[in-house]
Amino acid sequence: FQWPQTTHLHHHHVSSITTTPPSSSSSRRFKRASSNNNNIIILHEHANENTAAAAAATAASSTVPTMMIDTTATADADADATTTASDYEFNQSELQSLQQQHLDELSTTSSSFSPNNLISPYSSSSSSAIRGPTTALIYDTTLRDGTQMESISVSCDDKLKITKRLSSFNIDYIEAGWPGSNPKDEEFFHRAQVELDAYTFSKLVAFGSTRRKNIAASDDTQIQLLVKSMAPTVCIVGKAHLWQVTDILRADPTENLNMIRDSVQYLVSQNNRVVMVDLEHYFDGYKFNAEYTLQCCQAAVDGGASVLVMCDTNGGTMPWEIERITKETLVHFPKTTFGIHCHNDCGLAVANSIMAVQSGVGLVQGTINGIGERTGNADLCSIVPSLALHCGCENMNCKDNLEDITSLSRFLDETLNRTPDRSAPYVGASAFAHKGGLHVAALERSADSYQHINPAMVGNQLRVLISELSGRQNILGKIKEMDLDIGDEDVVAERALVILDRVKRLESMGYTFEGADASVDLMILHSTQGYCPPFQVLDYTANVYDTNVDSASRVMSKMETHGLDHHDTSMPSSLARATVKVRVLDDHDHTDNGFLDRLEVSEGDGPVDALANALKKALEPSHPELQNLRLIDYKVRILDPESATRAATRVMIEFKDVSTGRKWSTVSVDRNIISASLNALVDGFEYALKEVVAACVIDFE
Ligand SMILES: CC(=O)SCCNC(=O)CCNC(=O)[C@H](O)C(C)(C)COP(=O)(O)OP(=O)(O)OC[C@H]1O[C@@H](n2cnc3c(N)ncnc32)[C@H](O)[C@@H]1OP(=O)(O)O
Ligand SMILES: CC(C)C(=O)C(=O)O
Numbered sequence: 001f002q003w004p005q006t007t008h009l010h011h012h013h014v015s016s017i018t019t020t021p022p023s024s025s026s027s028r029r030f031k032r033a034s035s036n037n038n039n040i041i042i043l044h045e046h047a048n049e050n051t052a053a054a055a056a057a058t059a060a061s062s063t064v065p066t067m068m069i070d071t072t073a074t075a076d077a078d079a080d081a082t083t084t085a086s087d088y089e090f091n092q093s094e095l096q097s098l099q100q101q102h103l104d105e106l107s108t109t110s111s112s113f114s115p116n117n118l119i120s121p122y123s124s125s126s127s128s129a130i131r132g133p134t135t136a137l138i139y140d141t142t143l144r145d146g147t148q149m150e151s152i153s154v155s156c157d158d159k160l161k162i163t164k165r166l167s168s169f170n171i172d173y174i175e176a177g178w179p180g181s182n183p184k185d186e187e188f189f190h191r192a193q194v195e196l197d198a199y200t201f202s203k204l205v206a207f208g209s210t211r212r213k214n215i216a217a218s219d220d221t222q223i224q225l226l227v228k229s230m231a232p233t234v235c236i237v238g239k240a241h242l243w244q245v246t247d248i249l250r251a252d253p254t255e256n257l258n259m260i261r262d263s264v265q266y267l268v269s270q271n272n273r274v275v276m277v278d279l280e281h282y283f284d285g286y287k288f289n290a291e292y293t294l295q296c297c298q299a300a301v302d303g304g305a306s307v308l309v310m311c312d313t314n315g316g317t318m319p320w321e322i323e324r325i326t327k328e329t330l331v332h333f334p335k336t337t338f339g340i341h342c343h344n345d346c347g348l349a350v351a352n353s354i355m356a357v358q359s360g361v362g363l364v365q366g367t368i369n370g371i372g373e374r375t376g377n378a379d380l381c382s383i384v385p386s387l388a389l390h391c392g393c394e395n396m397n398c399k400d401n402l403e404d405i406t407s408l409s410r411f412l413d414e415t416l417n418r419t420p421d422r423s424a425p426y427v428g429a430s431a432f433a434h435k436g437g438l439h440v441a442a443l444e445r446s447a448d449s450y451q452h453i454n455p456a457m458v459g460n461q462l463r464v465l466i467s468e469l470s471g472r473q474n475i476l477g478k479i480k481e482m483d484l485d486i487g488d489e490d491v492v493a494e495r496a497l498v499i500l501d502r503v504k505r506l507e508s509m510g511y512t513f514e515g516a517d518a519s520v521d522l523m524i525l526h527s528t529q530g531y532c533p534p535f536q537v538l539d540y541t542a543n544v545y546d547t548n549v550d551s552a553s554r555v556m557s558k559m560e561t562h563g564l565d566h567h568d569t570s571m572p573s574s575l576a577r578a579t580v581k582v583r584v585l586d587d588h589d590h591t592d593n594g595f596l597d598r599l600e601v602s603e604g605d606g607p608v609d610a611l612a613n614a615l616k617k618a619l620e621p622s623h624p625e626l627q628n629l630r631l632i633d634y635k636v637r638i639l640d641p642e643s644a645t646r647a648a649t650r651v652m653i654e655f656k657d658v659s660t661g662r663k664w665s666t667v668s669v670d671r672n673i674i675s676a677s678l679n680a681l682v683d684g685f686e687y688a689l690k691e692v693v694a695a696c697v698i699d700f701e
Contacts, residue, residue, distance in 0.1 A: 128335075129338075129362065130307075130362030131330075131337075131360050131361075132358060132359070132360055132393065133357050133387075133392065133393060134392060134393055134394050134395055135393065135394075135395035135396070136361075136362060136364055136387055136395070136396050137173065137362060137364070137396075137397070138171050138172050138363075138366075138380065138383075138397070138398055139171075139173040139175065139205070139363055139365040139366075140173065140175065140365075140366065140367065140368065141207075141365050141372075142162065142166070142368045142371060142412065143159050143162060143175065143177055144176065144178060145175075145341075145365075145367060145372045145373060146367040146371040146377065147177075147371075148372060148373040149372050149374075152416060152418075154415075154416065156187050156191065158416075159177065159184075159188050160188070160191060160192065162415060163192070163196060163202070164196065165408065165412075166368075167201045167202040168401075168404075169398050169408050170201050170202070170398040171201075171380075171397075172202060172203065172397055173202065173203050173204075173233060174204055174205060175205040175206075175207050176189070176192070176205065176231075177207065178207045178208060179228070179229040180208050180221065180222035180225040180226065189229035190229075192204055192231075203232055204231050204232065204233065205233040205234065205235050205276070206226050206229040206231035206233075206235075207234070207235050207237075208222050208226045208235075208236050209236055210237070210256075210259040210260050210263040211223055211266075212259075213249070213251045213255050213256075214255065216262070217262045217263045217265070220263075223266060223267065227267070227270045231273075233273065233276065234267055234273055234276070235276040235277070235309070236263055236267070236276075236277055236278070237278040237280050238256070238259065238263070238277050238278070238280065238296065238300065239251075239280050239285075239296070240279035240281060240282045240292075240297070240311075241280070241281035241282075241285025241289075241293065242285065242288060244280070244281050244285065245292075256296070257295055257299040258299070260277065260296055260299040260303065261299040261300070261303040264299075264300055264303025264304055264305045265302075265303040265304055268305075274306045275303070275304065275305050276305060276306060276307040276308075276309060277300040277307070277309065278309045278341060279293070279309060279310055279311055280311050280313050281311065282311050282312070282313075282325075283310065283311075283312050283317040283321060283325055284316070284317070286328075287321070290328070294332055297332070297333060297336075301333065301336055305336075307337045307338065307362075307363055308337075308338050308339065309338070309339035309340065309341050309365060310326065310329065310339070310340055310341070311341040311342075312340075312341070312343055312352060315343030315344055315345025315346055315349065315374070316345060316346060317352060318346075318348070319351050319352055320355075322355045322356050323355050323356075323358070326338070326340075326356050326360060326361055327359050327360065330359070330361075337363060338360070338361045338362065338363070339361060339363035339365055340353050340356035340363070340364055340365065340378075341377075342356075342377070342378040343372065343373065343375065343376070343377060343378075344370060344375045344377065344378065344379075345374060345375050349370070349376070349379070350370075350378050350379055350383055350386070352378070353366060353383050354386055354387065357387060357391070357393065358391065364380075364387075365377070365378070366379060367379065367380060368380055368381060368412045369413060369418075369420075369421065369424065370382070371412075371416075379424070379425075381405055381408070381409045381426055381427045382424075382426060384398060384399075384402070384405065385402055385405060385457075389402075389453050390452075402457055402458055403456070403459040405426065405427060405458050406426070406427040406460045407459055409424065426460065427458065427459075427460060428460075429463075430463075431460055432451060432455040432462045432463060433462075433464075433465055434462070434464055434465065434474075435465040435469055435470070435514065436469055437469060437471025437472075437474060438471065440470070440471060440473045440474045441473040443462070443473075443477075444473050444476075444477065447462070464477040464478060465513075466520045467503070467512070467513055468503065468507040470504075472493070472497055474500075475496040475499050475500050475503075475524070476493070478520060478521070479492060479496065482521060482525075484525070484528050485528075486527070486528055486529065487529065495524075495527050498527065499523055499524060499527060503523070506669075510639040510648050511650070511667055511668075511669050512650070512652075512667060513667065515652060516665045517664055518664035519666045521687065521690070522666075522683055525690065532585075534584065534585045534623070534686060535584040535585060535619055535622075535685070535686070535689070536582065537581070537582055537678070537682055538583055539581050540578065540579060540581065540611065540678060541579045542576065542577075542578040542607040542610060542674050543607070544575070544576050544606070545575045545576075575603060576603060576604050576605065576609065576610040577601065577602070577603050577610055578603075578604065578607060578610035578613070579599065579600070579601045580600055580618050581598070581599045582598055582600075582615070582618045583596070584597075584618070584619055584622045584623075585622065586621075596622075598618045598621070598622075599618070600615075600618040601614060602614035602617055608674065608681075611678055611681060612681055615681055615682070615685060616629070616685075619689075623689055625659075625689075626689070628657050628659040628660075629655060629656075629657060629658075629685070630656045630657075630658055631655055631684075632654050632655065632663070633653065634653050634654075634677075635653075636649055636650070636673065637650045637652075639669070647671070648670065648671050649669065649670060649671070649676050650668075650676065651669075651676040651680045652665055652667050652680065653666050653677075653680045653684055655684045657688065664688075665684075666683035667680060667683075668680040
């Protein structure tokens with residue numbers, strides 16, 4: 001292939017970057033000179049005085065801060081077609097140290113990185129660059145890069161639903177899919193024109209790639225589908241790493257520059273679309289060959305791109321490299337808005353994105369809950385609050401909706417059928433959950449002592465967990481939260497100590513209370529004067545009748561004979577029957593104490609199911625609100641497996657009131673799994689009726 005002898009790049013500050021053909025010798029050395037325009041010129045070490053003077057003259061008319069003018073002989077200009085990126089290896093460390101030196105000089109003589117000098121995105125001038133750190137546009141790619149995560153797939157209907165939700169949060173750009181990839185994404189952009197009309201805050205973005213090599217942009221099917229999508233903004237991925245171009249794309253480096261420039265130019269020409277370019281492998285590419293990577297930027301700018309997005313595609317860039325490369329890049333393109341797109345392969349995607357904004361980037365790409373290819377993309381649920389609350393990023397359109405971010409995060413998980421990550425920063429259920437006694441005691445004195453922000457700012461809440469690591473303040477906090485009238489301060493303090501002691505002893509027996517909020521509340525209620533439970537189980541039985549005692553293989557052959565699978569409810573199973581006798585508080589009872597006894601029998605798929613059914617049947621006539629009660633999770637853990645069939649069992653049950661959506665959990669431990677289950681069931685039913693007890697005057701105890 002023919003490496004261009006000279007490439008002239010015409011845009012803003014970059015007036016000329018001169019390159020020469022790669023020589024077959026692998027490494028080159030450079031020396032530094034300077035022109036009368038204060039630019040730094042990097043010359044090949046064999047440059048003679050004439051070439052240096054000529055270079056200085058070129059540089060004098062240029063405002064490019066650093067120019068590489070390589071004056072080696074051009075004898076090998078007709079380099080053979082097998083030349084690859086490795087033949088084009090500059091002495092990178094030397095080049096980088098010269099560039100760094102120049103940047104250091106710049107920062108002492110100019111205030112170009114001072115926030116006061118940054119151009120506001122809210123300015124009406126379209127030629128202004130948007131610059132962090134006080135300003136950031138937020139670009140969501142949940143529906144494109146997010147769906148590249150293993151096990152995630154979103155229907156077209158859900159894509160529309162999620163887009164509306166993101167728009168109500170005031171996300172600036174929503175990249176909703178790749179129309180050239182599949183019919184679903186094509187359908188999305190078709191339906192979006194009609195169905196998303198009312199949701200105009202966000203700009204919808206269609207994603208694609210630069211044209212294929214060696215064809216015209218107008219002939220490229222992918223590009224045509226982007227045009228057809230009618231999306232007002234399109235974002236195309238282009239390669240910005242010389243080695244990726246030569247060895248992976250297997251394209252001529254110049255052709256790659258043309259692919260970027262032509263594709264942008266063509267898309268801009270179609271209804272004056274806003275075109276952004278995702279520069280793939282930007283940071284790795286810059287480290288490999290900065291000059292070529294900057295040429296890719298220039299090609300995008302020449303084509304008319306509005307935003308150039310620097311991508312840490314492989315996720316291996318360190319924060320200080322993000323800072324250096326971003327600052328160096330921005331020096332060359334003072335009038336261009338840059339964006340950042342980070343992956344989380346080193347767990348640094350959020351830090352790297354924030355570092356890029358601190359270094360001047362004005363647009364951040366990320367996803368809700370950090371979903372995305374491999375280990376995910378940068379999590380907007382961390383980036384947005386961090387920028388707003390810790391980085392002084394005042395100009396961010398979604399900033400006023402921060403209180404909605406926890407709900408947005410849960411909405412996405414719910415829609416994608418994912419279990420929310422409890423320990424997610426800002427939005428996770430545990431983000432402001434305090435367990436250690438010392439912390440809870442300190443929080444009592446000041447909410448700021450162990451929290452970086454007020455959880456309400458992001459729509460989350462402080463939670464105090466009760467466990468064996470609690471101190472008395474954990475219990476006092478719970479009592480306060482329950483707003484109970486237990487007595488004067490001394491009585492409350494004394495009760496708290498008793499409860500704390502019980503918690504610690506029960507946890508040493510295998511209970512765990514931090515996931516069983518209802519059992520803790522009941523423990524506190526039970527120590528309240530005048531409290532009486534709304535019912536009491538007087539006795540119960542649970543029986544299993546089974547005439548199908550079979551080995552696994554015979555069970556299987558029976559199922560095959562009957563043509564059943566394990567989802568089939570008619571699969572042969574044992575029959576379980578339970579009786580429950582309760583004494584229950586009943587408004588209609590006119591006996592002296594307001595309680596009546598009821599005995600019920602029920603069947604179920606197993607003994608615990610039968611018991612739950614019988615208990616509900618016995619209580620419902622007196623408390624019809626229990627119709628809304630559902631058991632939504634039942635967990636069993638064997639605590640001492642070495643005790644085999646005598647092992648102690650911990651049962652945890654989660655309940656839900658379907659009329660209010662409220663959920664609660666209970667716990668019990670016993671060597672008899674049926675007893676443990678019944679106790680956890682009783683706690684759960686009692687908790688459901690806890691409001692009823694206010695009317696009760698009799699204490700069973
Ligand atoms: C870093 C990122 O996340 S980029 C986004 C990645 N996301 C996806 O790939 C999801 C959607 N992708 C798809 O649906 C499909 O891969 C398609 C429709 C885009 C392409 O499918 P196919 O035509 O079957 O090609 P395939 O998937 O094998 O892609 C490789 C081709 O794309 C070319 N290509 C890769 N990147 C680019 C680019 N930036 N510009 C132009 N062409 C490119 C490759 O050179 C190769 O073409 P070649 O075989 O002629 O050399
Ligand atoms: C296409 C770009 C944005 C990308 O996903 C990446 O480089 O990681």
